[in-house]
Amino acid sequence: MKKNALKFTALALIGACFVLVSMRSYSEIKQTDKKITGGNKIVYLNASKADGTDKSFADIIKEFEGNVIYVDFWASWCGPCRGQFPHAKKLHEKLKDKPVVFLYISFDRSEEEWKEGAENFELEGYHFYPNENQQRLIYNQFQVDGIPRYMLIDKNGNMVNDDAPRPSTSSILESITKLL
Numbered sequence: 359m360k361k362n363a364l365k366f367t368a369l370a371l372i373g374a375c376f377v378l379v380s381m382r383s384y385s386e387i388k389q390t391d392k393k394i395t396g397g398n399k400i401v402y403l404n405a406s407k408a409d410g411t412d413k414s415f416a417d418i419i420k421e422f423e424g425n426v427i428y429v430d431f432w433a434s435w436c437g438p439c440r441g442q443f444p445h446a447k448k449l450h451e452k453l454k455d456k457p458v459v460f461l462y463i464s465f466d467r468s469e470e471e472w473k474e475g476a477e478n479f480e481l482e483g484y485h486f487y488p489n490e491n492q493q494r495l496i497y498n499q500f501q502v503d504g505i506p507r508y509m510l511i512d513k514n515g516n517m518v519n520d521d522a523p524r525p526s527t528s529s530i531l532e533s534i535t536k537l538l
Contacts, residue, residue, distance in 0.1 A: 400476050403486045412492055415499060418461070419515045422484075425457040426537045428522070428530075429509035431502055433465045434475025439506040443479050445525035450482055452531060456538055457513065459484060465493065465505060512537050 403421075407413055419427060430446065432439040450460060460483030466472035472487045488496060496502060500509070500520050510522040510533060518537065523530040 400481060401484045402473070402476075403484055405487065405489055405492065412489065413486075414492075415496055416515075418486060419511055422459045422461070423515050424513055425459045426513055426534055427459045427461050427509075427511040428534060429461045429463060429511065430525075431463050431465060431496075431505050431507040431509075433467075433505060434471050434479070435466070436505050440479065442506055442525050443481065446481070449525045449531065449534075453534065456534075458534060458538070461486065463488060463496070510534065510537070 403413075403418065405413060407417065428449075430439075430442075432442075434440075446460070460481075462476065462481055462483055462485045464472040464475070464485065464487050466475060466487070469487055472485070475481075476485050500507075506524065508522040508524060508530075509517065510519040512518050519533065523533065
């Protein structure tokens with residue numbers, strides 16, 4: 359019974375995010391780099407392809423072929439997400455010279471909150487803020503019913519684990535290393 363209540367609460371939170379995002383007009387996000395401490399970078403990805411159509415999850419993954427991709431679905435308001443960030447930084451450090459991409463996909467309420475969160479938490483890696491349609495497609499494709507949620511994709515762009523371990527678990531380093 360409690361599990362169903364928690365699942366309902368998570369779905370309600372995600373639904374509220376979708377509603378809030380849909381109430382704001384979505385402006386095109388340009389791919390830009392923002393340097394953070396130590397010369398590391400936050401890279402904001404374009405939400406649209408060159409022809410102006412929305413990027414799909416597969417389009418984003420194709421941009422990083424040849425790399426293992428660790429996907430983090432998060433939001434700046436999410437306490438459990440924030441609790442994983444220090445562990446993610448340690449994971450980044452352990453893998454800094456390896457072909458691993460850290461891809462953060464935000465379910466924040468606004469573009470402003472998303473960028474502010476990425477910068478305040480110094481989340482080195484690639485960042486994507488899906489518009490309402492992209493959020494719905496991601497949710498339906500992967501049944502994202504709560505955050506944080508992680509995925510692991512191999513160098514060929516194949517989904518290895520659509521519910522991968524959190525950065526705080528010892529198994530994630532082993533899982534990523536096996537794919538290198």
